Every structure is written in structure tokens, then in C-alpha cells.
Amino acid sequence: MLGIWDQWNLFAAVAMILASVPFLIMLYASIRGHEGTVLCMQCQQCVAVCPVRAAQPDRYMGPLGIEVTSRSGTKERAEEGGLFSCTSCMSCVEACPRGLNVKHDMDKFRASLAKEGMGQMGPHKHIIKMASNYGNVFDKEPVLLPDIKEQKETITKFLKGFAKITKYDDFKIGEGEENK
């Protein structure tokens, strides 16, 4: 039979262990870079505004799914649930009453999936390669910006097209021409 002092010590030890659980979860999550996700109260405000969720209600896990999977670290679920389908629109960030930044957590989680060769599609790998090798995500050219003078033809076409909307029927490209 434990004495009153021992009972108190046991109670204090159990209480301390229980009280430290949230801190340990927070510590674990922050080591993995997902500290914010612990605060999610699963209210689904973010889900209500997500455009990808609206487009793919049965396939896309949505912002709450991102929070849950990134907190638990279940990468397979995240891959299946379409982590790489998020458009990073931040509607969920704006809607979240706890001020969680799902986009930030999504970026971090995408990076950890990519390190294990998960989730990324061809275009994602291509974008990273292009930015690393050529300094831009479109053209396999040296890193300098293209010369604007060489783009005259495209600029001309663009302006002529737009002049139809502004109803400038007399719009012309050309030196000396009267552009009233």
C-alpha cells in the first residue's frame, strides 16, 4: 500500500507526463517543420473554400487533409490524396480561424515527399531542372533575359488584337503614321 506521499508523487508524475504530451507532439511536428498543423481543430472552414476540392470532391484530400497527413507524416496518403494538386491559392489560409498556413505546410510536405521520389509528376521535375540549369522555367537558353527588341513581332500582334477590344479601328504600328 502506497503512503500518501508516494501517491502524490505518482499522481504528479502521471500529470506531468500527460501535460507534456502536447509539447512533445509540437516538438515532433516542429522537427519535421509542421508545427502549425498541431493547432488544427478540424473545423473544415478551409475545405469549404478550396477550389480544387470543389473540382475533385472525391479525389482531392483538401486543405484539412493536407494538415492531417502532414501532421501524421503519412506520405502515401498525401500522394494518393493529390498533395500536388493544390494550386497554392491560399483561400484556405484566409479562411482558417486558427491562422494556419496550409500553403506553407503543403510546400514543406511536397518537399519531403519529393525527397523520397513521391508525388511529383514529370512537369514538376522538369521545372526544378529548368530553374537550376537555365534560370527560368520555360526556355533552354542561357540565363540572360531575352532582348525585348527581338520580340517586336509578338508585341505588334498583341497590340493589334487588343485594339479591337478598345475599338481603335485606326490603330496602326508604324513610324510616322498618325495614331489619333
Next chain:
Amino acid sequence: MTTRVTKPVIDSKTAKDWGKFVLYEGCTMPRRMVGSRYTTRFVLDKFSFDYMVLDNARCCGAPVMRSGGEDVSIECRMYNLDLVKKAGVDQIVSGCPGCGSQLKTEEAEKMSIHVYHLIEVLYDLARSGELYQKDLMRPIPNLKVTAHYPCHMHRGMLIDARKIHETIVGAFPNLEYIEMDDSDRCCGAGGGVRASQKELSYTIRKRKLECIEETGADIVIAACPFCELQIDEGLKTDSESGARAITPQSMIAMFFKDIGQEVAKL
């Protein structure tokens, strides 16, 4: 090195207040939406802004981050911030909110670099009464104008898109501003989704096109070259509205009487 596309014409107080800045063009504008690239420089030149474009600027790193390349993305961001610092400038103006929100970070703050979106420059011109240049512009046609509020401008760079668009459009006579439903809803292009999952990206865009059609607008302002690309393409292929998506600087540039002559000189 900056290529000025027209001589400074307007002695703008707003331009003086802004002082020197780096115009960060990103990837999309100089390589895919070159019309907007030209009109950006045209408007800044007309109003005598003191800006420079760094030829060796690279991708900001935002699409790389969305693609799972966190390390490369951070390298890209720091490369560009260092480049601006080395140029001795402490302000970046970005025509793309995706780039703007990627660069507008604690790192930039620590380096005392302030990052803005080009629309903030245009807004200041509108507020000071300088944006509408009656003598230098053609008659402004009667047009209905609506605007898509880009996610990374509205929620990323925390810019009050409604107020800014209303003020810019309101600066011109004969333009009627109509706010569309879901004006701040994603167009479907971001996050690497347009690049990797076209169908999903188009499904999301469908709602945007419906909202545009409901307004009956002639022009949809999209102050993001990537949103401009996505919405304008949708208006051409999946909509009967006849509207065009365009950046605000392109709309403004088009009003200038001599833009046709200036392009000819390129």
C-alpha cells in the same frame, strides 16, 4: 541593363516619390507574355520612373517551391535578392504577384529590400490624379471592365485588390468597373497545376469564366501574367463572352496615342 522603350514624357510626382527600383520581370512575362512585358516598360518610361531591369535575374523560385524543390527555390530567391542588393537598390517592383510573394519575405526584410507589385505603382498614379493623361491619350472608349484578383496578390502580398482595381479603372472616363462574383477565386493556373494537370486547371477556370460572362465585361484585368495567360486562353477557347484578359499596364498603355509609333521604333 534596362532597355527603355520610350522617352520619359510626363514629369510625374509619383515617379519621384517612388525613387529608384528594380523591375523584376520573372519568367512568364519576358518569355511568354511579351506584350505585357513591353507595356510595363512603356508605362514606366512614359511616367519617367527611375527603374532598372537586371538582365541576369533568374526565376524567383516560386514554381520550384510548388514542385517540391525547396532547396533550389530558396537558392533562386536569395540569388535574386543578392543581385538587387549588389545593384545598390532597395526596392523591387514585380509585375507578377507569384514572384512578388516569393521575394517579399523575412530574408528581404533583413536585407532592407522592399518588395512591391506593379499595381501599387499604378494605384499611386491613379490616386495622385496622374494616371489619366487627357492630352497624350486617345479618347477612352465606353467599356465595361472587371478584374480577377490574383491569389498571390490578394492573399500572398496582402494587397487590397478591390480598392486598387476600383481606383485604377475609376481614374479613366467612360470605363465602368463591375466586380465579378468570386473575384478572388483561383483561376486554376497556380501551384504547378496548369503545368502538371491541365484538365483540373481548366475545371477550376470554368467557374472564373462563368463569373466573367455574368458581368458582360469587355476587359478582364489580370494583374498577373500567369493568370492573364490562363484566363485569356480560356476566354478564347471556352467562352462566348468575347472579352479579353489583360494586365492593367497593357490597358493603360493602349490608351496612349503614340504606342503604335513607339513599337515601330523597337
